[in-house]
Amino acid sequence: MTAQQSPPAPVMAWAERTQGPLVVLRGAVTDLPLAPAWDVVRTGDGARLQVRTALDPGAFTRETFAHRHAVPALGPGTAPRLLATSAAHLALIVTTLPGTPLDELRMPEADLRTVHWRAGHLLARLHQAARHTGTAHHDAPTVLSRLADEAAAHLGTVGDRLSADERKRVTGLAERLRFAGRLPLGYIHGGPLGSCLLWSADAQLALRDFESTRFAPVVLDFVHLACGSWAIQPRLRTAFFTGYGRAPGHDEEIALRCLTALTSARRLAEARALGDQVAAAGWGVVLDRVYDEVCAR
Structure with missing residues (x-):
């Protein structure tokens, strides 16, 4: 397995424009079938978030649709909350959950x-x-x-x-x-x-x-x-x-x-x-x- 320590520079710049300054906690494993994801901390309030990049436009569309139309039906605390998306970067920012x-x-x-x-x-x-x-x-x-x-x-x-x-x-x-x-x-x-x-x-x-x-x-x-x-x-x-x-x-x-x-x-x-x-x-x-x-x- 290989790890990319930070999101690509354009993705990181977009994420900080939407959320403020971020510190990367964990690099993403990039050779698994699931999308690369980076755990980050928002320095303004210490909130832990995740920056994700989809593997292709279809995956981006599926994940965005799920967060907007299906995840709310699961109930509070049962799934990450979607904070921002960028179709240009095939990227999403979601909250993280313990467990x-x-x-x-x-x-x-x-x-x-x-x-x-x-x-x-x-x-x-x-x-x-x-x-x-x-x-x-x-x-x-x-x-x-x-x-x-x-x-x-x-x-x-x-x-x-x-x-x-x-x-x-x-x-x-x-x-x-x-x-x-x-x-x-x-x-x-x-x-x-x-x-x-x-x-x-x-x-x-x-x-x-x-x-x-x-x-x-x-x-x-x-x-x-x-x-x-x-x-x-x-x-x-x-x-x-x-x-x-x-x-x-x-x-x-x-x-x-x-x-x-x-x-x-x-x-x-x-x-x-x-x-x-x-x-x-x-x-x-x-x-x-x-x-x-x-x-x-």
Whole structure:
């Protein structure tokens, strides 16, 4: 990973014109799929803010739309507050929120179930936060087909890191995904929720980083958690969907399991490429388990 210690000079100049003098606290990691962001302090009042630059105009538009039209529905303190935007610089300034990412929480399972219940409740509010259009309904069926295509293409590049049986399973899951039935749509977050959900010391749950938001099948927002803590502590999944207000329907469950297995296969191949046998063994177990669950339905 590489870090850019300060925003580009034009972005920093714009930020200080809108907010006053700023001091950069932390450089931004610039080679991750999420947008570069810099934590800063406004010297006039000591407020901690974040200067963000979108990766492209589409991401800028998505994040700006989310802050203006969806984030207000989440409630006070549950997301950063938008302070300024610059289309010319593809930049935004937002407030920062305290908290530990969901993936990094270390607490008793009973407490984690409370956090995941709150996460389900918060995601349900996001999914219902903005009205989708006819275009969203038209495009939704193609989303899973495109993901199946991507899985098949990825298999072509990492096939030598998977066994013949594993390759067969990935191909079968990709084809099963193409024929998933009609799935519930919503305004999804679209990012790695395990790192974008923050739990603070005062028991507040917040959501950040909205550059991937869009109207799509809501099942896409469940995959990261299904590949993470839910695989180890299944009762967290139950708590999440209790907070969400409903469990996945039959077709949605199949799609979720297919997507979880395909993600696991990708990470299995990556772990083997890195020589990480422990991670590879873990992802292999997840792939086998979820594949068997799909076949049983």
